Amino acid sequence: MTYDVIVIGAGVSGSAVARELSRYEAEILVMDRADDVCCGTSKANSAIVHAGYDCMPGSMMARMNVRGNEMMEPLARDLDVPFERTGSLLVCTSKERLGGLRDLFERGAANGVPGLKIISGDEARAMEPQLTDAVVGALWAPSAGIINVFLLNIALAENAFTNGVDFHFNTRAERLWQDEGGVWHIRTNNGEYRTRAVINAAGVYADRLHNMVSATRIHITPRRGEYFLLDRTTAGYVRHVVFPQPTELGKGVLVTPTVDGNTLVGPTAFDLADDQRDDVETTQAGLDTIREKASENLRDLPLRQVITSFAGLRAHEDRHEFVLGHVEGAPGFYDCAGIESPGLTSAPAIGEYLGGMIKDDLGLSSKDVWVHTRTGTVDPSLLTLAERNELIRREPAYGQIVCRCESVSEGEILDAIRRPLGARDLDGVKRRVRAGAGRCQAGFCSPRVMDILSRELGLPLEEIRKSGGASRIVVGRTKEVQGQ
Known part of the structure; x- marks a missing residue:
């Protein structure tokens, strides 16, 4: 078949565009090289909804940031995503x-x-x-805030899926070309796709796709940022997002509360070579920089409460500007490139902007029925005792605690797996319901979560992965019982 629109990239920007386009009568597909949404830049950032004072006036960054901030609160309410306007x-x-x-x-x-x-x-x-x-x-x-970035990305994708958008994972775009009839062809590791329009939301790889189709080149530098995540016992250490004054490399090492009660410290900013676009290792030098810089503004940082460190990549375009919209010499190809900070904040506005542009270009008509809301997983901790007891009576799995650090029940994990675009690995479960996100970092609950994934997906334990790809956890069986 020939799609009307194919979005390459299931991060927060690509998912926001897909949701916006799901308003219209069109055949839409989102493809991603990973096995889930939110596996690239979107899964490892500061989870901050920026106010928009540091973007250059008149820039696309400034326009999208302020509009995205304005849209975020009603969007989070519609999609059942935790959001707090902390300032x-x-x-x-x-x-x-x-x-x-x-x-x-x-x-x-x-x-x-x-x-x-x-x-x-x-x-x-x-x-x-x-x-x-x-x-x-x-x-x-005062307009700045914090949000659960995983759930925002997942919710946008789920809502797009509910409204008819297809998602193909483990599908990597390798070559693009346009035939004489104006149809785009995308060669992938899973075969060839055809579409009237392409949206390039490929994160740190967006310049490579752009440069396949246009003589006007762009260049993205993968910029690595490292973080410390602190235990929930540090809740209240700061009540607002605390920034240093920015530098040419970014907003600097910040300290912020999270919507889940943790404290986040970081990031660093280190530019990588073109062949390091998947390099998300943490370094001693980077973590030392976080300690030093954060301590310049805040006293008694509770860094003995660090439960994990991690790194993410920002797609830094050479002009430090979002590259959005039509591409010279490539009709029907639309960029959503260079989406670094404030990209998370800007995602709803980017969806609105590109969705409206493509709707007009393709002449799409609105659907008679468009579902704009989504309900997240049940969180038993938010229920009254009577409500929780009734839930467990109806669904006993909600009475079986699997993740002790975060008090996550089997019922929540089942919901994470069974819902639209459900989890397929340990990290997918963690992003949806926090099983494994607590103090022990999945040290105790992993075997049980693996058993549940194995049962629900019909896969042997050897095929259960931590985060897709080759990240198998069980590499073989130490004993085989014969004749049983």
Whole structure:
């Protein structure tokens, strides 16, 4: 068949575009080289909804950031995704740099960011008592917030799927060309696809796809950022997102609460070579940098409560700008490239922008019925005791705790596997219901979760993976019982 639209990349931007296009009468496919949504840049970032004061006025980044921030609260409500508008403090530790706060304030005002205010160091410490005495001022941005990035990405994809969008995983785009009739052909490891329009949302690989079809080149540098994740016992250490003043490499090492009660510290910013686009290792130097930089703004960082460290990659385009829309010399090919910070915040607006453009270009008509809401997995901890007891009476699996650190029941894990675009590996379960995300980092619950995945998917334990690909956990059986 020939699709109307194929989206390459099932990250938060690609999924947002797919959901927006699902409003219309069209055959739409999302393909991704991984075995699940949210497996690239979108799974490893700061999970912050930025206010939009640091983007250059008039840029696509500024436009998408402010609009995306505006859209996020109603979208999170519709899709049942945890979101908190905590506000952020960008702190200054040098009187000589106070002018930089004024510059960012004026830039934010030009971008239309609401509620910005420059406050003194004492006012900032009244809001965040752990700020050091070196803090002499701060830029307060009340519209900033925090969100569960995994669930946002998953919810966008699930809602698109509910509205008829196809998803093909483990499908890697290898070559693209357009025939004389204007139809695009995409050669993949799983065969050839045909479509009227292509959306290039391939993250750190988006420049390679763009450069296959256009003489106007773009270049993306994979920029690695490393993080510490702290245990839930640190909840309340900070109540707002705390930023340092930014540099040319990004927003710097921040400290933020998460919607799940953890504290996140990072990221670093280290540019990698073109052949390192999958390099998400953590380094001693990077983690030491986080300790040093974060301690410049906050005292008594509870780093003895680190439960894991991780790294992600940002798709840094050379001009530090989102590359969105039509591509010169390639009619029907649309870029969604260079999506680095504030890409998460901007995703709803990117979906709206590209979805509207493609709808007009292809002449798509609106559906009579479009489902704009989605219900997430049941969280028994949010129920009253009577409601929880009734749930367990109806579904006994909700009374069987599998992950002790996060109090995740078998019922929640079953829901994560059985729901639209359900989990297929351990990390897929973790992203959906947090089994394995706690203090022991899956040390105790992995065998039980593997048993459930094996049973539900009809796969032997040897085929259950941590995160797709070759990440098998069981490599063989130590004993075989013969004749049984």
